[in-house]
Amino acid sequence: MRRTFEIIWILIILLAAVVLRIDFNLRYPAELFGDSVYMARFAEAVAQTGAYPTDFGIYWSPGVVYFLGWLIPLIGNEHNYLAYRLLQSVLSVSCLAGFYLLARLWFGRLPGMLALLLLAFYPPLVFYSSLIFAENLFFWLVPWLLLALYKWRETGGLFYPVMSGILFGLIHLVRPILIPLPVIFVVWFLLTKQRETYRSFFFRQIPACAIAGLLILTPWIAHNYALYGKVITSSAVGGLNFYIAHNEKANGKWVQVDVNSDVIKLAGTPEGEKRGYEEGWNYIRTHLDEELKLLGTKFSLFWTKTGQFWDGSATQFWEQTYGIPLIEMKYLTYLFLMFLVMEIRRWKSWFPLVGYVVAYQTMILVLYYADRYRSIVEPFLLIFAAVVLARVCVWLKQGWIGLFRYLRSVQKQGV
Template identity: 25%
Template sequence: MKDTLMTPYAKNTLYIVLIALALRLLWLLLIPVIPVSDSVMYHEFAKSISSGNGYAFPAGNLTAYWPVGTPAIYAFLYTLFGESFFVIAVFNLIVGLLTLVLMMALARLWFNEQTAYIVGILYAIWPSQIQFTTILASETIFNVFILLGLFFWYRSQSNTLSNWIIGTIFFVAATYVRPIALLIPFILIGLSFLRGFDFKQLFSSSIIIVITMTILIAPWAARNYDLFDEFVLISTNGGPVFWMGNNPDSTGEYMPLPKDLEFDSETERADYFKSEAIKHIKEEPGIFAKRLAKRFVDYFRSENIGVNWNIEGIKQQGLDKTVLPLKLMSSGYWIFLVLLAIYGGIRIIRSDGFYNAITTTPIIALISYNTALHTIIASGDRYHFPIIPFVGLLAAYALFRMKSRIET
């Protein structure tokens, strides 16, 4: 009777989840939540929303600069439990465990159970993902919404359209966290079309998806129109971020905006920085080309952001000497998995063929989409988090193939 209570897969998943839980609880007990950088603003925005003042800066001016998704979620938690960083940390812990389970579910769906176990272990011990337990940030929230969308999108071949609608709802939730998710449903529809070349399905599904997205995004777009008298779908930071990676003083990574410029609205500022970035690219195509290469390298070269955004908590605990080792461990682990993922991708292409490799699952397509996007705009380790689940999946598949070759 006991053997029928849980399947072997469920038991093994539980063991992996418990390992992930233990590591994240240990980090949470050691490192306090002390917001820095964008985390400070997420907290302030959440306080404003939960107190009934709307999505506004501390001075009271309403905004749409950053996407509202993350502050809105934190505001909901603050409303229920009070303004507590511990509540955010517990929420992050739950998000991390759900991300792990979803990555395993997709690995099982797209590959096999052994790959699912491997990706679960890889994610359970992933340094940056453990470190994000004590950070107010959009990165892990975005990823869990994307994985939920993919899980429903691909979970069954029956009731395809209803699955796609549910998946789209989660993709829209991700869009409210980071607007780059807006195109993902259409990328997935395109991959489905390439697999089956069904024009009727392509047309009907596209219409339904557009309607679903419109219904869910329209209220926020209407709010923004009332605020700015201009159409703003989600946020106004697209132009500034584009400028950060493309201006005469750019390093290709995040940089602060000039403080000596004044604008009548956020939309005017967004348009200005977008036009300046385009102007710079047209005037300096050679520099733009060089920065493309640099941004590509910057996208993959390190993963220190978890340590950087926990720096005050680490220092408060008197653990300053651990900062460099933590960074080396985090970046070393990331680079190791990227190399494994490259091998995994090559193995899939060699066994399935290039066409099938890019259409059967969205892994390679979504890695390519996010990488291309941030190669054009701003780059750095904070921006590669959307591909973390897919790098993990490919790395796990690579280890599975290595294991299979050794055993044979």
């Protein structure tokens, strides 16, 4: 009976989530802005020529560019890519189902169900279904990678290491921000598994994972090497972002830098990548006081700033149309801290999830804050919030049961 109820609950929530996202995209114009303008331009070039454009002054990861580029001839690009946005709304089922299974596997049935509820109706995740950003593809893939890593640790063998490598390679081509995760996973494995499993882990499973990942990345690496004579595994924007984060105008967020600088002129090339890092490091060495202040600013933004979309017009439209409250980021942070306190004794079980959140936040401190950058960890924060709410529900239930039994025993003694 409980299993049937859970399945019905999941199906209802998933259906409601898809309907909500489709309705939002049909109602809200979602005009292209910021990086999405250039993502779309790149994708249209792929649709027309079949090749990645190299004359647009930036070199992004190819995942979304090719994915959308291959779809444009089939679904078109009318009405601000409405068909693509509706497709993203439907494919959000994969994201939600993956994070639900992740929460259930790591923390249990009730946290999983509550996490699905929060994820389905969390406004920023609905907003993202209307954006042409890499984060959407990332959200579809990352929970399945974490599930594969969990099963790898539990069962061993070669199937899950190979699947992990394939998924890691695909995600790296979409958004190359999982670099810390392999290290975190290895540490987690060493902390939680017996020493007799180490030999197979290091000499069979990790090589199988690495080979699978490299097979996914090799065509793109070969393409870039033929073009530039350099090994580029995903994108060539790290140096540019580093320079944006560390210059005279830096304020902890994205800023418009001098368009006449060599970094901007060479953007999208290995030389521009190199110059960006050089200029950024030079600024850090000569402005340590300012850099320390910026660290505090970025830390505060990451944990307290509630995201805004289309200068807040999406939030206003959301509140007027649906009336579902927008959870302020500071409350998710409070719940995350409560999670750490409440679950500290079980730290080995959630180590990789929290480890990645902390590692990613460190990456933001190195670069700069943006709402969509922080969105990468928000599904995990919602899962942690669901765990806290589930534990509180269980405690309240146990408290009411205990109180009822006490009152009943007092009544019997009185009789």
